[in-house]
Amino acid sequence: MSWESWVIATLSRTLAYGTPLLLATLGEIYAERSGVLNLGVEGMMIIGAYAAFSVAYATGNPWLGIGAGAIAGGAFSLIHAFACITLRANQVVSGLALTMLGLGLSGVLGRGLEGFPLFSSLRGVTVPGLHRIPILGPILFEGQNLLVYIAIVLAVLLWFVLYKTRIGISIRAVGEDPATADSLGVHVARVRYLCVLVGGVLAGVAGGYLSVAYRPAWTEGMTAGMGWIVIALTIFAFWNPLLGLFGAYFFAALFHLSFRLQAWLAPELLKMMPYALAIVVLILVSRGTLQKRMGAPSALTIPYTRGED
C-alpha cells in the first residue's frame, strides 16, 4: 500500500469511527453544562443501538431506525433526569443504574436479532465532483455517510447556541450558579431536563449509527465501553462542542491506529491510550483556576432546590 492510500484509508476510517463518539460527546457536554453528570451514556447508546437496529430491520428503512434510536436514548435519559432533577437522587448512582439497565435490557431484548444481517443499512454517499479533490476528496466525500456530516454541522451549531445565544447563556448559568440563574427568571429544572434529553437523544443516535451504519448488525454489548470514552472526552474537550469535534476524531484516530500499528506497538497498549490520556489531561488542568477558565461547570452533580443551600 502506498503511503498516500494508507493515509486516506486511516483518516477516512477515523472520520467514520469518530462520528458516534462526537455525537454522544456533544450530548454529554450539554447535560454537564447544565449541571447534570450523566454516567448513563453507555446505557443510552446501547439501547439506541438496539432500538435502531430492530426498527431498521423490521421496516427496511435505516432512517426510521436512527429515529427510533433517538427516541429510545431520549426516553432513557428522562429516567435519569427524573431521578436527578425531580427526586434529587445522586447523579453518579443514577447514571450507573442507567448503564446497567441499558446493557441488561438491550441484551435480553436483542437476543433474537443476534447474527442477522441488515440489508437496509445506512449507506455512504459520494459527493459528485468534490470526491475528485486529491487526498481530501476520498477522505471526506467518498463513501462517508450522511450522519458524519450531520455530526460536524451539529458540533458547530451546538457551539454557536451555547456561546452566542440566550438559550446558551441560560444553560451555562444554570450549570454555574443555579440560584442566581433562578433569580434572573431562568427555569432551572426545565433547562436541565432539556439538556439531559439532548444528551440522551444524541447518545441514542450515536448508538443507532453503530448498529445501522458503522457495522450494520446487532451484537450484545456492541458499544464496548464507548460510552465511558465519551465521559472522558467531555472533560478532554473542556465542555466545548468545537473542542469536542477535535477530541472525538483524535481519540478515533488513536483507536484506529491501534489496528494499524500492531507491528510496532501492542494494540492493547494503544487502546489503553484514550483512558490514560484522559487522566493525564485531568492532571494537567487540575489547577482550579485553570479548570474554571476551561469551562468546568461549578454546579456539576449538585441538585438545585429553591431556597436551600
Place this chain on the structure above:
Amino acid sequence: MKPPSWIGVERRPALPPWLVFAISMGAIVSALIAAGIFFQAYGVSPFRAYGDIIRGALGSKLGITETIRRAIPLLLIGVGLTVAFRALFWNIGAEGQLLMGAVTATGIALFSGLPGPMLLPAMFVGGFLGGAAWGVIPAALKAKLGINDVITTLMLNYVAIYVVDWLIHGPWKGTAMRGFAYTDPFPAAAILPTIAGTRVHWPTLLIGLLAAVVFFILVRRTRVGFEIRVVGENPHAARFSGISQVKITILAMLISGGLAGMAGVGEVAGIHHMLLGPANVALGYGYTAIIVAWLARRNPLAVILTAFVFAVIMRGGDVIKVSLGLPFQLVNVFNGLILFFLIGSEILMRYRIRIGRRTTA
C-alpha cells in the same frame, strides 16, 4: 414570579432504623415486581422465572455453594466500598482494582520462584498491594489536586482491562495454551483449597467475613473510623478539627482498593487457576458491589447479607440462562432496576414527595 411546579420534594426528619430497613426491602420488592412485568411482557412467566432462580440459587447443595462463591468477591469489594463511600470517595474503580490484584497474584504465582508454602500468603499480600496501588492513585489525585474521583477510577478500570489483555496476549501468554489468550496454569501450591466438591475457596471467604467484622469495628469504634466519617459527612469540620483529609482519603482507598485486589486473588487462585480475559475474571463484580455497599447503607457488617442477596441474583442469571434460555445480561436488568428503586427510596427517607401546589414559599 414563576408559578410553582406541580411536583417536588420537601425535607423530612431522620427515620428510625426499622423503617429504613422496611423501605429498603420495599424498594427491592418493587424492583422485582418491575422486573416481573418485564418478564411477562417478554413472554416468560415471572413466577416460573423467580421459582427457577430461587430453586437454582438456594434449592440444592450445588446451588448454594455456587451462590456463596459468587458472594465472596462481592463481600470483599463491598466491605471496602463502605469504607470509601463513608469518606465520600466515589470508588467506581473496584473492577480495575480487582484486576490489578489478580495481575499481581498471577505474577507471584508464575514467576516469583517462592517456595510452595510461601506462595499463597505472598499472593494475598501482593494482591492487596496491587489493588491498593490502583486505588491510591485516584485517591491522591483527588486529595492533592482535587481531580474528580468518579472519572479517574472509571478510566483506571479500562487501563487495568487493557493491562490484563496485553499481558495474556503478550509477555505472559501461556506456552501450553496455543491459540488461546491465557497464562500458563498456576502451580499446585498457588491454588486455593476449596470446600470438598465445591468451588467455595474458603480462605478468601474467611478473609471477607473477617474484613466485615474488622472494618465494622474500625468505622464504629476507633478514632480513624471517626475521622473517616467526619471527612465524609462534614469536610469543613474535618479541616477545622485538624483531621488530614489527604491522609484519610488515601487510607480509605488503600483499604477499598486492597480488598478489591484480594477479591481478584480469590478469583484467579480459587476459580480460574490462571489469568484469563478481563471480562471473565472481573464479571462486573466491581460494579455490582457498588449496589451491595449502597444497600448495606455503608455498614460493613450488613454487607455480609447484601453481598449474599446479589450473589443470588448473579447465580440466578446463570440458572435462567440454562432453564429459560435468557442471556446473563438479565442480571444487569435486575441490578439497574434495584439501584433505581433504591435511590428512589432514599429520597422517600430524606424527603416527602409533594404533589400539588407548594405549601410554603
